[in-house]
Amino acid sequence: MVLKNLIPYYMISSITTKFDHALQTIRGNHNLRQLHDCSFQVQHARPTPPKPQIIIDRDPHIVQYTKSISTHMRNGHCHLALRLFNDMPYRNLFSWNLMLAGYVKNRRLADARNLFDLMPQRDVVSWNTMLSGYVRSGCVDEAKLVFYNMPHKDSISWNGLLAVYVQNGRLEEARWLFELKSDWKLISWNCLMGGYVKRKMLGDARHLFDRMPVRDVISWNTMISGYAQDGDLSQARTLFEESPVRDVFTWTSMVYGYAQNGMLDEARRVFDEMPAKREMTYNVMIAGYVQYKEMDMARELFEAMTCRNVGSWNIMISGYGQNGNIAQARKLFDMMPQRDCVSWATIIASYAQTGHLEEAMDMLVEMKRDGESLNRSTFCCALSTCADMTSLVLGQQVHGQVVKTGYDNGCLVGNALLEMYCKCGSICEAYNVFERIQQKDIISWNTMLAGYARHGFGRQALLMFDSMKISGFKPDEITMVGVLSACSHTGLTDRGTEYFYSMNKDYGITPNSKHYNCMIDLLGRAGRLGEAYNLMRNMPFEPDAATWGALLGASRIHGNTELGEKAAEMVFSMEPHNTGMYVLLSNLYAALGKWVDVGKLRLKMRQLGIQKIPGYSWVEVQNKIHTFTVGDCFHPEKDRIYAYIEELDLKLKREGHVSLVKLVLHDVEEEEKKQMLKYHSEKLAVAFGILTIPAGRPIRVMKNLRVCEDCHNAIKHISKLVGRLIILRDSHRFHYFSEGICSCGDYW
């Protein structure tokens, strides 16, 4: 819960074990063709003994075998189980079923299927086991196939099919199936109701709940927690009062509901009333305090706990981390009697979030030293940290580890890798990663698209958009932000406008504030400041700092002081310390030669305590800069600039730094060039040739002055030639980019 605000939602989902668990199988890519291409093989080395006509189930020898097989399977040692299985003098149906169930439990669906196909005979348990394998892995089609081929179906089989629909959000089909027969077991009622609750279809859930012939504590809990999580505490409370049975989940759901919605006193009242509390309930209550920044209350309860579990510690650490008290977080972390991977992930995320990126990476190293193996969640966390540090070198190291564990073609880790490479400006690598992801999801596509857009590859971004649609993905809000920003950064004003106005009709997406901001940016860049301003005025919501920032950016490009000052004023009223905007305004003045105003602005900044702008000088950059965009391809000195850049690259390489400077040039089609020329007035320097410097290492190198004088001078020289550097900074959480400009030699 606490981490939700820190890292992208798909990452937080991964932290819950359940998701991680599900993920292992869902991403395992078990389509039918691959089912047969698997490692499982029953050895036929020893001649098959004469098959006993009657299966002697109680044969003590066989029972011994099956017991051992079961133990091995429980411990995840499939190969040992298989060896025993192969060694058995003969195999009864029970042992086959046991092996099958073992494979299913260990997520080795392909092996399970192969075994299933080899079975000399199958009973309803075999079929149900196979079905459950597909159900757990979310393979709807395969599950259906198994279900329809089953000679005999019992309530478990029916429930399996229902579950596979429910779990994959295919509630219409589930509903249809449910109406087919009337003798559903309680478990299936609960299953369908749970599906409605998960989808926030509380009306449907309640309807079902009211129709239920029998209810058990699970039915009540599902409904209560549904209301509680939806914030409908009065309904939850009513049901809670009515419920004939309550268990720890019933109580905890109520505490959770109140705590989540900030009704901490109510939550505490229920909590105090609750008999026989468990750590879980304490943790929920503490997490509530943490979320509403009541760290003292959280601490008090934490101290009062007689038996804390790892989760309790983790919540407290995350709470301190989130509230900026990193020292306290670290102290608790060091005090912990036991740590799990989440503890590490939390402390690392806390460091990363508070800007202590180096410490974050150090902890990562320490974590490995401590023997904690990186799992998917921690890999994601690590990669996200690398991305925030824009440290390609570290990111590549983590990537190496990922490859070793074989997580790299999974979707979750794949997406994290993708994001890391995109943020570190290594767009080609990003594309390689993208291609390797076996089952791409919408996030993969969105990340790749946004990556292209961010780095000025507008055309590729739009191509991505098309292939994404061809692959059967429906663009979502985030996709459209990427598309609009791609148009904006490529000068495709008309196309962007078209997308904006038709996205509701075409994809059913109502433009949100981010889309509007993109549009304002798009129009502003094209010099259509009036239109941009009007659009802002007619937005269905109040303009925020980003909106005004886009206008300020446009005003800077087109030298419109009046609008620029107004926009800046608005930004500063909302975000007085938005350094990027100070730089923009300062550059607007500088471009118009208003040096007096520049001076005034700098004075004001100093008064505000903004001595140096982090991220805007070569020495101080460290964390903020993701990509330096130098000049445009029509720059008169373009060739010389590139020559210098290459020279610098060589020099740095000679000093032993790997791939420090990377030059990316676009292939621009003739027609597009014309469009660009038309779009950019001569004054503009908009991204076209992109110099991408993975900021982490080289910058740190320079900070430590380990770079030779030559290189330092070369860098200075480049920026002088270019005249100015456009720094693309992305506030990645919003997929929206604001630009700051640093004047030549202006290393504050």
Add this chain to the structure above:
DNA sequence: GTAGGGTTAG
């Protein structure tokens, strides 16, 4: 010693 449901926290 074989197959099916709800759940909190990080």
